[in-house]
Amino acid sequence: MARAAKPRENKDKKARDLPTGIALLWGEQDQPARGPKPSLTPQRIAQAAVTLADAEGLETVSMNRVAAEFGVSAMALYRYVPGKTELVELMVEAVLAEPPDLSAVGSGWRARLSAWAHRQWAVYQAHPWLLAATAMRRQIMGPHQLAWMDTALAALEPTGLTPGQRHQVFLLIAGQVRSLAQQRADFDEDHNREWGRLTSELLNRHSDRFPALTKAIADGAFTSTELDPLDFGLDRILDGVQVLIDRA
Amino acid sequence: MARAAKPRENKDKKARDLPTGIALLWGEQDQPARGPKPSLTPQRIAQAAVTLADAEGLETVSMNRVAAEFGVSAMALYRYVPGKTELVELMVEAVLAEPPDLSAVGSGWRARLSAWAHRQWAVYQAHPWLLAATAMRRQIMGPHQLAWMDTALAALEPTGLTPGQRHQVFLLIAGQVRSLAQQRADFDEDHNREWGRLTSELLNRHSDRFPALTKAIADGAFTSTELDPLDFGLDRILDGVQVLIDRA
DNA sequence: CATGATTGTTTAAGACATAAACAGTTTAGA
DNA sequence: TCTAAACTGTTTATGTCTTAAACAATCATG
Secondary structure (H helix, E strand, O other), X not given: OOOOOOOXXXXXXXXXXXXXXHHHHOOOOOOOOOOOOOOOOHHHHHHHHHHHHHHHOHHHOOHHHHHHHHXXXXXXXXXXXXXXXHHHHHHHHHHHOOOOOOOOOXXXXXXXXXXXXXXXXXXXXXXXHHHHHHXXXXXXXXXXXXXXXXXXXXXXXXXXXXXXXXXXXXXXXXXXXXXXXXXXXXXXXXXXXXXXXXXXXXXXXXXXXXXXXXXXXXXXXXXXXXXXXXXXXXXXXXXXXXXXXXXX | OOOOOOOOOOOOOOOOOOXXXXXXHOOOOOOOOXXXXXXXXXXXXXXXXXXXXXXXXXXXXXXXXXXXXXXOOHHHHHHOOOOHHHHHHHHHHHHHOOOOXXXXXXXXXXXXXXXXXXXXXXXXXXXXXXXXXXXHOOOOOOHHXXXXXXXXXXXXXXXXXXXXXXXXXXXXXXXXXXXXXXXXXXXXXHHHHHHHHHHHHHHHXXXXXXXXXXXXXXXXXXXXXXXXXXXXXHHHHHHHHHHHHHHO
Protein backbone atom coordinates (compact mmCIF):
# COMPACT_ATOMS: atom_id res chain seq x y z
CA MET A 1 0.00 0.00 0.00
CA ALA A 2 1.11 3.56 0.45
CA ARG A 3 1.54 3.85 -3.25
CA ALA A 4 0.71 7.15 -4.90
CA ALA A 5 -1.84 7.11 -7.66
CA LYS A 6 0.17 6.17 -10.68
CA PRO A 7 -1.20 6.02 -14.22
CA ARG A 8 0.01 2.51 -14.95
CA GLU A 9 -0.12 1.92 -18.66
CA ASN A 10 -2.62 -0.48 -20.08
CA LYS A 11 -1.12 -2.88 -22.54
CA ASP A 12 -4.13 -5.08 -23.15
CA LYS A 13 -5.60 -5.13 -26.59
CA LYS A 14 -8.86 -6.97 -26.26
CA ALA A 15 -9.83 -5.34 -22.96
CA ARG A 16 -10.96 -2.15 -24.60
CA ASP A 17 -9.66 1.00 -22.97
CA LEU A 18 -10.42 -0.13 -19.44
CA PRO A 19 -7.96 0.40 -16.63
CA THR A 20 -6.24 -2.88 -15.89
CA GLY A 21 -7.71 -3.20 -12.43
CA ILE A 22 -11.24 -2.81 -13.72
CA ALA A 23 -10.78 -5.19 -16.60
CA LEU A 24 -9.63 -7.66 -13.98
CA LEU A 25 -12.69 -7.07 -11.85
CA TRP A 26 -14.95 -7.68 -14.80
CA GLY A 27 -13.05 -10.67 -16.02
CA GLU A 28 -12.38 -8.97 -19.33
CA GLN A 29 -8.83 -10.02 -19.93
CA ASP A 30 -7.39 -11.89 -22.87
CA GLN A 31 -5.63 -15.09 -22.06
CA PRO A 32 -2.11 -15.29 -23.51
CA ALA A 33 -1.25 -17.36 -26.55
CA ARG A 34 2.46 -17.88 -26.19
CA GLY A 35 4.53 -18.72 -23.20
CA PRO A 36 4.20 -21.21 -20.39
CA LYS A 37 0.77 -22.03 -19.11
CA PRO A 38 -0.14 -19.85 -16.15
CA SER A 39 -0.29 -21.89 -12.99
CA LEU A 40 -2.65 -19.47 -11.28
CA THR A 41 -5.53 -17.15 -11.99
CA PRO A 42 -6.47 -13.86 -10.38
CA GLN A 43 -9.56 -15.56 -9.02
CA ARG A 44 -7.70 -18.40 -7.38
CA ILE A 45 -5.29 -15.93 -5.84
CA ALA A 46 -8.16 -13.84 -4.54
CA GLN A 47 -9.85 -16.92 -3.15
CA ALA A 48 -6.75 -17.93 -1.26
CA ALA A 49 -6.46 -14.42 0.10
CA VAL A 50 -10.07 -14.57 1.20
CA THR A 51 -9.72 -17.78 3.16
CA LEU A 52 -6.56 -16.41 4.67
CA ALA A 53 -8.31 -13.21 5.71
CA ASP A 54 -11.26 -15.15 7.05
CA ALA A 55 -8.98 -17.22 9.21
CA GLU A 56 -6.35 -14.77 10.35
CA GLY A 57 -7.52 -11.28 9.48
CA LEU A 58 -6.78 -8.88 6.71
CA GLU A 59 -3.51 -7.76 8.27
CA THR A 60 -1.94 -11.11 7.60
CA VAL A 61 -2.80 -10.95 3.92
CA SER A 62 0.53 -9.93 2.43
CA MET A 63 1.79 -10.74 -1.00
CA ASN A 64 4.34 -13.01 0.57
CA ARG A 65 1.83 -14.87 2.66
CA VAL A 66 -0.61 -15.39 -0.18
CA ALA A 67 2.13 -16.49 -2.53
CA ALA A 68 3.32 -18.98 0.06
CA GLU A 69 -0.11 -20.53 -0.06
CA PHE A 70 0.68 -21.59 -3.62
CA GLY A 71 4.31 -22.32 -3.02
CA VAL A 72 5.47 -19.53 -5.31
CA SER A 73 7.41 -16.36 -4.72
CA ALA A 74 5.66 -13.12 -3.90
CA MET A 75 6.59 -11.59 -7.21
CA ALA A 76 4.83 -14.35 -9.08
CA LEU A 77 1.52 -12.85 -8.05
CA TYR A 78 2.33 -9.68 -9.93
CA ARG A 79 1.96 -11.63 -13.16
CA TYR A 80 -1.73 -11.96 -12.35
CA VAL A 81 -2.56 -8.90 -10.32
CA PRO A 82 -1.23 -5.37 -10.80
CA GLY A 83 -0.79 -4.76 -7.09
CA LYS A 84 -2.17 -5.35 -3.68
CA THR A 85 -4.90 -2.76 -4.04
CA GLU A 86 -6.37 -4.67 -6.92
CA LEU A 87 -6.03 -7.94 -5.08
CA VAL A 88 -8.13 -6.59 -2.27
CA GLU A 89 -10.71 -5.41 -4.76
CA LEU A 90 -10.84 -8.90 -6.15
CA MET A 91 -11.28 -10.28 -2.66
CA VAL A 92 -14.28 -8.04 -2.11
CA GLU A 93 -15.75 -9.06 -5.41
CA ALA A 94 -15.17 -12.72 -4.61
CA VAL A 95 -16.95 -12.50 -1.31
CA LEU A 96 -19.95 -10.67 -2.68
CA ALA A 97 -20.54 -13.68 -4.86
CA GLU A 98 -23.96 -13.81 -6.35
CA PRO A 99 -26.45 -11.19 -5.19
CA PRO A 100 -29.45 -12.36 -3.22
CA ASP A 101 -32.56 -13.45 -5.03
CA LEU A 102 -35.35 -11.51 -3.41
CA SER A 103 -38.15 -12.75 -5.61
CA ALA A 104 -39.01 -15.41 -3.05
CA VAL A 105 -39.36 -12.85 -0.29
CA GLY A 106 -42.93 -11.75 -0.72
CA SER A 107 -43.58 -8.80 -2.91
CA GLY A 108 -43.56 -5.82 -0.58
CA TRP A 109 -40.72 -3.36 -0.89
CA ARG A 110 -40.29 -3.42 2.84
CA ALA A 111 -39.86 -7.14 3.22
CA ARG A 112 -37.48 -7.20 0.32
CA LEU A 113 -35.30 -4.39 1.53
CA SER A 114 -35.20 -5.92 4.94
CA ALA A 115 -34.15 -9.24 3.48
CA TRP A 116 -31.53 -7.49 1.40
CA ALA A 117 -30.10 -5.86 4.49
CA HIS A 118 -29.99 -9.14 6.36
CA ARG A 119 -28.14 -10.85 3.51
CA GLN A 120 -25.63 -8.05 3.36
CA TRP A 121 -25.25 -8.24 7.10
CA ALA A 122 -24.56 -11.96 6.83
CA VAL A 123 -21.73 -11.25 4.42
CA TYR A 124 -20.16 -8.81 6.84
CA GLN A 125 -20.48 -11.34 9.62
CA ALA A 126 -18.89 -14.08 7.56
CA HIS A 127 -16.01 -11.86 6.44
CA PRO A 128 -15.27 -9.23 9.07
CA TRP A 129 -12.31 -7.91 7.10
CA LEU A 130 -14.70 -6.81 4.37
CA LEU A 131 -15.24 -3.63 6.27
CA ALA A 132 -11.61 -2.64 6.32
CA ALA A 133 -11.20 -3.78 2.74
CA THR A 134 -13.92 -1.53 1.42
CA ALA A 135 -13.05 1.28 3.78
CA MET A 136 -9.67 1.88 2.31
CA ARG A 137 -10.46 2.58 -1.30
CA ARG A 138 -13.13 3.42 -3.76
CA GLN A 139 -16.44 1.66 -3.50
CA ILE A 140 -18.62 -0.13 -5.96
CA MET A 141 -17.03 -1.21 -9.17
CA GLY A 142 -17.14 -4.93 -9.68
CA PRO A 143 -20.13 -6.61 -11.23
CA HIS A 144 -21.09 -8.36 -8.02
CA GLN A 145 -21.18 -5.12 -6.11
CA LEU A 146 -23.31 -3.58 -8.80
CA ALA A 147 -25.59 -6.57 -8.77
CA TRP A 148 -26.26 -6.14 -5.05
CA MET A 149 -27.02 -2.53 -5.71
CA ASP A 150 -29.32 -3.47 -8.54
CA THR A 151 -31.44 -5.80 -6.45
CA ALA A 152 -31.88 -3.18 -3.75
CA LEU A 153 -32.88 -0.53 -6.27
CA ALA A 154 -35.27 -2.97 -7.90
CA ALA A 155 -36.94 -3.60 -4.56
CA LEU A 156 -37.52 0.12 -4.23
CA GLU A 157 -39.17 0.60 -7.59
CA PRO A 158 -42.76 -0.11 -6.47
CA THR A 159 -42.60 2.54 -3.76
CA GLY A 160 -43.59 5.44 -5.95
CA LEU A 161 -40.64 7.44 -4.72
CA THR A 162 -38.61 9.50 -7.14
CA PRO A 163 -35.43 7.95 -8.53
CA GLY A 164 -33.37 10.36 -6.46
CA GLN A 165 -35.23 9.40 -3.31
CA ARG A 166 -34.86 5.73 -4.02
CA HIS A 167 -31.15 6.17 -4.42
CA GLN A 168 -30.96 7.98 -1.09
CA VAL A 169 -32.94 5.27 0.63
CA PHE A 170 -30.60 2.70 -0.79
CA LEU A 171 -27.62 4.60 0.56
CA LEU A 172 -29.31 4.86 3.90
CA ILE A 173 -29.94 1.15 4.24
CA ALA A 174 -26.55 0.13 2.96
CA GLY A 175 -24.93 2.61 5.29
CA GLN A 176 -26.87 1.33 8.26
CA VAL A 177 -25.76 -2.24 7.68
CA ARG A 178 -22.24 -1.11 7.18
CA SER A 179 -22.00 1.09 10.21
CA LEU A 180 -23.52 -1.58 12.36
CA ALA A 181 -20.94 -4.03 11.11
CA GLN A 182 -18.36 -1.46 12.02
CA GLN A 183 -19.64 -1.18 15.55
CA ARG A 184 -19.66 -4.94 15.84
CA ALA A 185 -16.16 -5.30 14.51
CA ASP A 186 -14.86 -2.96 17.15
CA PHE A 187 -16.60 -4.75 19.96
CA ASP A 188 -16.16 -8.45 20.19
CA GLU A 189 -17.39 -10.05 23.38
CA ASP A 190 -14.20 -9.88 25.39
CA HIS A 191 -13.33 -6.45 24.24
CA ASN A 192 -16.82 -5.27 25.07
CA ARG A 193 -16.55 -6.51 28.62
CA GLU A 194 -13.16 -4.93 29.05
CA TRP A 195 -14.43 -1.70 27.59
CA GLY A 196 -17.35 -1.68 29.98
CA ARG A 197 -15.05 -2.26 32.93
CA LEU A 198 -12.66 0.52 32.01
CA THR A 199 -15.37 2.94 31.05
CA SER A 200 -17.32 2.54 34.26
CA GLU A 201 -14.07 2.90 36.16
CA LEU A 202 -13.42 6.17 34.35
CA LEU A 203 -17.00 7.30 34.66
CA ASN A 204 -16.83 6.78 38.38
CA ARG A 205 -14.06 9.32 38.50
CA HIS A 206 -15.79 11.76 36.17
CA SER A 207 -19.47 11.01 36.49
CA ASP A 208 -20.25 14.70 36.80
CA ARG A 209 -18.89 15.30 33.33
CA PHE A 210 -21.09 12.67 31.68
CA PRO A 211 -24.43 12.61 33.45
CA ALA A 212 -26.53 11.18 30.65
CA LEU A 213 -23.98 8.54 29.81
CA THR A 214 -23.53 7.54 33.42
CA LYS A 215 -27.26 7.21 33.82
CA ALA A 216 -27.60 5.23 30.61
CA ILE A 217 -25.01 2.73 31.73
CA ALA A 218 -26.59 2.45 35.15
CA ASP A 219 -29.89 1.74 33.44
CA GLY A 220 -28.29 -1.05 31.51
CA ALA A 221 -28.75 0.61 28.16
CA PHE A 222 -25.50 -0.89 26.95
CA THR A 223 -25.99 -4.40 28.16
CA SER A 224 -29.58 -5.02 27.21
CA THR A 225 -29.86 -7.76 24.65
CA GLU A 226 -33.57 -7.60 24.03
CA LEU A 227 -33.16 -5.35 21.02
CA ASP A 228 -31.50 -6.67 17.92
CA PRO A 229 -29.50 -3.69 16.63
CA LEU A 230 -29.92 -4.54 12.97
CA ASP A 231 -33.67 -4.98 13.13
CA PHE A 232 -34.13 -2.01 15.39
CA GLY A 233 -32.30 0.29 13.02
CA LEU A 234 -33.98 -1.16 9.97
CA ASP A 235 -37.43 -0.81 11.50
CA ARG A 236 -36.83 2.85 12.28
CA ILE A 237 -35.49 3.62 8.83
CA LEU A 238 -38.20 1.71 7.03
CA ASP A 239 -40.86 3.31 9.17
CA GLY A 240 -39.40 6.64 8.18
CA VAL A 241 -39.45 5.71 4.53
CA GLN A 242 -43.06 4.63 4.90
CA VAL A 243 -43.89 8.05 6.28
CA LEU A 244 -42.31 9.61 3.23
CA ILE A 245 -44.29 7.37 0.92
CA ASP A 246 -47.55 8.10 2.67
CA ARG A 247 -46.93 11.79 2.43
CA ALA A 248 -46.55 11.76 -1.33
CA MET B 1 1.00 -0.60 12.65
CA ALA B 2 0.83 -4.33 12.06
CA ARG B 3 1.84 -4.86 15.65
CA ALA B 4 0.42 -7.83 17.46
CA ALA B 5 -1.43 -7.13 20.69
CA LYS B 6 1.32 -7.03 23.25
CA PRO B 7 0.76 -6.54 26.96
CA ARG B 8 3.15 -3.64 27.38
CA GLU B 9 3.92 -3.15 31.04
CA ASN B 10 2.63 -0.12 32.87
CA LYS B 11 5.31 1.56 34.90
CA ASP B 12 3.38 4.66 35.98
CA LYS B 13 2.74 5.10 39.64
CA LYS B 14 0.26 7.93 39.91
CA ALA B 15 -1.83 6.87 36.92
CA ARG B 16 -3.71 4.23 38.83
CA ASP B 17 -3.89 0.87 37.10
CA LEU B 18 -4.86 2.26 33.73
CA PRO B 19 -3.30 1.03 30.51
CA THR B 20 -0.77 3.59 29.37
CA GLY B 21 -2.65 4.49 26.24
CA ILE B 22 -5.81 5.24 28.15
CA ALA B 23 -4.09 7.22 30.84
CA LEU B 24 -2.68 9.27 28.00
CA LEU B 25 -6.10 9.80 26.49
CA TRP B 26 -7.44 11.03 29.79
CA GLY B 27 -4.48 13.20 30.55
CA GLU B 28 -3.77 11.25 33.70
CA GLN B 29 -0.03 11.06 33.60
CA ASP B 30 2.49 12.19 36.15
CA GLN B 31 5.06 14.65 34.95
CA PRO B 32 8.62 13.65 35.69
CA ALA B 33 10.67 15.28 38.45
CA ARG B 34 14.24 14.61 37.41
CA GLY B 35 15.89 14.73 34.06
CA PRO B 36 15.85 17.21 31.23
CA LYS B 37 12.72 19.16 30.64
CA PRO B 38 10.57 17.53 28.01
CA SER B 39 10.48 19.62 24.88
CA LEU B 40 7.17 18.20 23.72
CA THR B 41 3.90 16.93 25.03
CA PRO B 42 1.64 14.19 23.71
CA GLN B 43 -0.89 16.87 22.89
CA ARG B 44 1.47 19.01 20.87
CA ILE B 45 2.58 15.93 18.97
CA ALA B 46 -1.00 14.95 18.28
CA GLN B 47 -1.79 18.46 17.17
CA ALA B 48 1.08 18.47 14.71
CA ALA B 49 -0.06 15.13 13.40
CA VAL B 50 -3.57 16.50 12.99
CA THR B 51 -2.52 19.51 10.94
CA LEU B 52 -0.33 17.21 8.89
CA ALA B 53 -3.20 14.82 8.26
CA ASP B 54 -5.53 17.69 7.44
CA ALA B 55 -3.11 18.98 4.86
CA GLU B 56 -1.70 15.84 3.30
CA GLY B 57 -3.81 12.91 4.44
CA LEU B 58 -3.43 10.28 7.10
CA GLU B 59 -1.05 8.21 4.99
CA THR B 60 1.64 10.83 5.26
CA VAL B 61 1.46 10.81 9.04
CA SER B 62 4.45 8.69 9.89
CA MET B 63 6.51 8.90 13.03
CA ASN B 64 9.35 10.26 10.96
CA ARG B 65 7.26 12.91 9.32
CA VAL B 66 5.69 14.11 12.55
CA ALA B 67 9.03 14.15 14.33
CA ALA B 68 10.48 16.20 11.51
CA GLU B 69 7.84 18.81 12.23
CA PHE B 70 9.58 19.39 15.55
CA GLY B 71 13.07 18.90 14.25
CA VAL B 72 13.64 15.81 16.34
CA SER B 73 14.25 12.20 15.46
CA ALA B 74 11.42 9.75 15.07
CA MET B 75 12.39 7.87 18.19
CA ALA B 76 12.01 10.97 20.31
CA LEU B 77 8.27 10.69 19.95
CA TYR B 78 8.30 7.35 21.73
CA ARG B 79 9.20 9.19 24.92
CA TYR B 80 5.75 10.75 24.81
CA VAL B 81 3.60 8.22 23.06
CA PRO B 82 3.74 4.43 23.38
CA GLY B 83 3.25 3.86 19.68
CA LYS B 84 1.56 4.99 16.57
CA THR B 85 -1.77 3.44 17.48
CA GLU B 86 -1.98 5.62 20.54
CA LEU B 87 -0.91 8.66 18.57
CA VAL B 88 -3.81 8.18 16.23
CA GLU B 89 -6.14 7.84 19.20
CA LEU B 90 -4.83 11.13 20.49
CA MET B 91 -5.41 12.70 17.10
CA VAL B 92 -9.04 11.62 17.18
CA GLU B 93 -9.44 12.92 20.67
CA ALA B 94 -7.84 16.21 19.69
CA VAL B 95 -10.15 16.73 16.78
CA LEU B 96 -13.28 15.95 18.73
CA ALA B 97 -12.42 18.91 20.89
CA GLU B 98 -15.27 20.12 22.99
CA PRO B 99 -18.63 18.55 22.36
CA PRO B 100 -21.37 20.72 20.95
CA ASP B 101 -23.55 22.73 23.29
CA LEU B 102 -27.07 21.90 22.25
CA SER B 103 -28.85 23.93 24.89
CA ALA B 104 -29.21 26.80 22.46
CA VAL B 105 -30.90 24.59 19.90
CA GLY B 106 -34.50 24.75 21.02
CA SER B 107 -35.70 22.10 23.38
CA GLY B 108 -37.09 19.37 21.17
CA TRP B 109 -35.23 16.09 21.02
CA ARG B 110 -35.52 16.14 17.28
CA ALA B 111 -33.94 19.52 16.71
CA ARG B 112 -31.18 18.67 19.12
CA LEU B 113 -30.34 15.32 17.60
CA SER B 114 -30.36 16.87 14.18
CA ALA B 115 -28.00 19.59 15.33
CA TRP B 116 -25.78 17.00 16.93
CA ALA B 117 -25.58 15.08 13.68
CA HIS B 118 -24.71 18.21 11.75
CA ARG B 119 -21.92 19.09 14.13
CA GLN B 120 -20.51 15.63 13.90
CA TRP B 121 -20.77 15.81 10.16
CA ALA B 122 -18.84 19.05 10.18
CA VAL B 123 -16.03 17.37 12.05
CA TYR B 124 -15.82 14.64 9.44
CA GLN B 125 -15.78 17.25 6.72
CA ALA B 126 -13.02 19.22 8.37
CA HIS B 127 -10.90 16.12 8.98
CA PRO B 128 -11.57 13.51 6.34
CA TRP B 129 -8.91 11.22 7.76
CA LEU B 130 -11.00 10.85 10.92
CA LEU B 131 -12.90 8.10 9.23
CA ALA B 132 -9.87 5.97 8.54
CA ALA B 133 -8.48 6.78 11.94
CA THR B 134 -11.51 5.51 13.79
CA ALA B 135 -12.10 2.66 11.39
CA MET B 136 -8.91 0.90 12.22
CA ARG B 137 -9.22 0.33 15.92
CA ARG B 138 -11.51 0.39 18.90
CA GLN B 139 -13.99 3.19 19.21
CA ILE B 140 -14.95 5.49 21.99
CA MET B 141 -12.54 5.85 24.80
CA GLY B 142 -11.30 9.38 25.23
CA PRO B 143 -13.23 11.90 27.27
CA HIS B 144 -14.11 13.97 24.24
CA GLN B 145 -15.64 11.03 22.46
CA LEU B 146 -17.63 10.19 25.55
CA ALA B 147 -18.74 13.79 25.85
CA TRP B 148 -20.17 13.73 22.34
CA MET B 149 -21.97 10.57 23.22
CA ASP B 150 -23.25 12.13 26.40
CA THR B 151 -24.82 15.11 24.67
CA ALA B 152 -26.60 12.87 22.19
CA LEU B 153 -27.95 10.63 24.93
CA ALA B 154 -29.04 13.66 26.90
CA ALA B 155 -30.98 14.93 23.91
CA LEU B 156 -32.83 11.63 23.81
CA GLU B 157 -33.90 11.61 27.44
CA PRO B 158 -37.18 13.53 26.97
CA THR B 159 -38.42 11.08 24.36
CA GLY B 160 -39.90 8.60 26.77
CA LEU B 161 -38.06 5.77 25.08
CA THR B 162 -36.43 3.07 27.16
CA PRO B 163 -32.71 3.41 27.86
CA GLY B 164 -31.99 0.54 25.51
CA GLN B 165 -33.98 2.16 22.75
CA ARG B 166 -32.26 5.49 23.27
CA HIS B 167 -28.93 3.79 22.98
CA GLN B 168 -29.97 2.15 19.75
CA VAL B 169 -31.21 5.43 18.34
CA PHE B 170 -27.91 7.01 19.21
CA LEU B 171 -26.04 4.26 17.40
CA LEU B 172 -28.33 4.71 14.44
CA ILE B 173 -27.72 8.43 14.12
CA ALA B 174 -24.01 8.20 14.71
CA GLY B 175 -23.78 5.41 12.20
CA GLN B 176 -25.68 7.36 9.60
CA VAL B 177 -23.35 10.34 9.84
CA ARG B 178 -20.39 8.08 9.71
CA SER B 179 -21.48 6.03 6.76
CA LEU B 180 -22.37 9.14 4.86
CA ALA B 181 -18.94 10.55 5.53
CA GLN B 182 -17.58 7.28 4.22
CA GLN B 183 -19.51 7.57 1.00
CA ARG B 184 -18.33 11.12 0.61
CA ALA B 185 -14.72 10.28 1.26
CA ASP B 186 -14.77 7.73 -1.51
CA PHE B 187 -16.31 10.07 -4.01
CA ASP B 188 -14.75 13.42 -4.49
CA GLU B 189 -15.99 15.42 -7.44
CA ASP B 190 -13.46 14.27 -10.01
CA HIS B 191 -13.58 10.70 -8.94
CA ASN B 192 -17.33 10.75 -9.04
CA ARG B 193 -17.35 11.93 -12.61
CA GLU B 194 -14.80 9.32 -13.62
CA TRP B 195 -16.80 6.65 -11.83
CA GLY B 196 -19.94 7.67 -13.64
CA ARG B 197 -18.17 7.53 -16.98
CA LEU B 198 -16.71 4.08 -16.42
CA THR B 199 -19.84 2.69 -14.89
CA SER B 200 -22.09 3.79 -17.68
CA GLU B 201 -19.57 2.40 -20.13
CA LEU B 202 -19.73 -0.93 -18.36
CA LEU B 203 -23.46 -0.79 -17.96
CA ASN B 204 -23.81 -0.26 -21.67
CA ARG B 205 -22.14 -3.58 -22.21
CA HIS B 206 -24.12 -5.36 -19.52
CA SER B 207 -27.32 -3.41 -19.20
CA ASP B 208 -29.34 -6.60 -19.18
CA ARG B 209 -27.64 -7.73 -16.01
CA PHE B 210 -28.47 -4.56 -14.08
CA PRO B 211 -31.85 -3.33 -15.23
CA ALA B 212 -32.80 -1.36 -12.13
CA LEU B 213 -29.42 0.25 -11.88
CA THR B 214 -29.34 1.14 -15.54
CA LYS B 215 -32.75 2.71 -15.25
CA ALA B 216 -31.81 4.60 -12.11
CA ILE B 217 -28.80 6.12 -13.78
CA ALA B 218 -30.80 7.01 -16.86
CA ASP B 219 -33.30 8.73 -14.58
CA GLY B 220 -30.51 10.79 -13.09
CA ALA B 221 -30.88 9.26 -9.64
CA PHE B 222 -27.17 9.57 -9.10
CA THR B 223 -26.67 13.07 -10.32
CA SER B 224 -29.61 14.84 -8.73
CA THR B 225 -28.46 17.44 -6.27
CA GLU B 226 -31.82 18.52 -4.95
CA LEU B 227 -31.61 16.16 -1.99
CA ASP B 228 -29.07 16.74 0.72
CA PRO B 229 -27.98 13.24 1.70
CA LEU B 230 -27.41 14.06 5.34
CA ASP B 231 -30.75 15.74 5.86
CA PHE B 232 -32.60 13.17 3.83
CA GLY B 233 -31.23 10.32 5.90
CA LEU B 234 -31.75 12.14 9.16
CA ASP B 235 -35.33 13.01 8.31
CA ARG B 236 -36.15 9.39 7.54
CA ILE B 237 -34.53 8.11 10.70
CA LEU B 238 -36.05 10.75 12.92
CA ASP B 239 -39.46 10.21 11.37
CA GLY B 240 -39.05 6.55 12.16
CA VAL B 241 -38.10 7.32 15.74
CA GLN B 242 -41.14 9.55 16.00
CA VAL B 243 -43.31 6.66 14.91
CA LEU B 244 -41.82 4.56 17.66
CA ILE B 245 -42.47 7.26 20.24
CA ASP B 246 -46.05 7.73 19.14
CA ARG B 247 -46.66 4.03 19.38
CA ALA B 248 -45.63 3.82 23.01
C1' DC C 1 28.03 17.25 44.08
C1' DA C 2 26.97 12.87 42.71
C1' DT C 3 23.19 9.74 41.73
C1' DG C 4 19.69 8.25 39.08
C1' DA C 5 15.70 9.44 36.36
C1' DT C 6 14.66 11.21 32.01
C1' DT C 7 15.43 13.02 27.29
C1' DG C 8 16.99 12.60 22.68
C1' DT C 9 20.19 10.20 19.32
C1' DT C 10 22.10 6.59 16.46
C1' DT C 11 21.88 2.13 14.91
C1' DA C 12 19.57 -1.63 13.46
C1' DA C 13 16.15 -5.25 12.86
C1' DG C 14 12.26 -7.05 10.59
C1' DA C 15 8.05 -6.47 7.68
C1' DC C 16 6.19 -4.78 3.68
C1' DA C 17 5.21 -3.53 -1.55
C1' DT C 18 7.22 -3.65 -5.63
C1' DA C 19 10.89 -2.42 -9.38
C1' DA C 20 14.48 -4.62 -12.43
C1' DA C 21 16.99 -8.04 -14.49
C1' DC C 22 17.16 -12.66 -15.69
C1' DA C 23 16.39 -17.70 -16.88
C1' DG C 24 13.37 -21.04 -18.44
C1' DT C 25 9.02 -22.36 -21.36
C1' DT C 26 5.81 -22.46 -25.02
C1' DT C 27 3.91 -21.37 -29.41
C1' DA C 28 3.37 -18.70 -33.90
C1' DG C 29 5.26 -17.98 -37.94
C1' DA C 30 9.61 -18.37 -40.97
C1' DT D 1 11.77 -27.61 -38.09
C1' DC D 2 13.76 -23.71 -36.19
C1' DT D 3 13.74 -19.20 -34.22
C1' DA D 4 12.05 -15.22 -32.11
C1' DA D 5 8.49 -13.27 -29.42
C1' DA D 6 5.58 -13.68 -25.54
C1' DC D 7 5.04 -15.21 -21.29
C1' DT D 8 6.04 -17.27 -16.41
C1' DG D 9 8.46 -17.42 -12.21
C1' DT D 10 12.81 -16.32 -9.57
C1' DT D 11 16.34 -13.67 -7.34
C1' DT D 12 17.97 -9.47 -5.95
C1' DA D 13 17.40 -4.96 -4.39
C1' DT D 14 15.27 -0.44 -2.95
C1' DG D 15 12.63 2.42 -0.19
C1' DT D 16 9.34 2.85 3.43
C1' DC D 17 7.54 1.84 7.72
C1' DT D 18 7.40 0.81 13.11
C1' DT D 19 9.97 0.14 16.88
C1' DA D 20 13.65 -2.32 19.91
C1' DA D 21 18.32 -1.45 22.07
C1' DA D 22 22.23 0.84 23.51
C1' DC D 23 24.14 5.14 24.52
C1' DA D 24 25.13 10.17 25.59
C1' DA D 25 23.61 14.32 27.49
C1' DT D 26 20.85 16.79 31.13
C1' DC D 27 18.97 18.19 35.42
C1' DA D 28 16.53 17.99 40.22
C1' DT D 29 17.24 16.04 44.63
C1' DG D 30 19.52 13.60 48.25
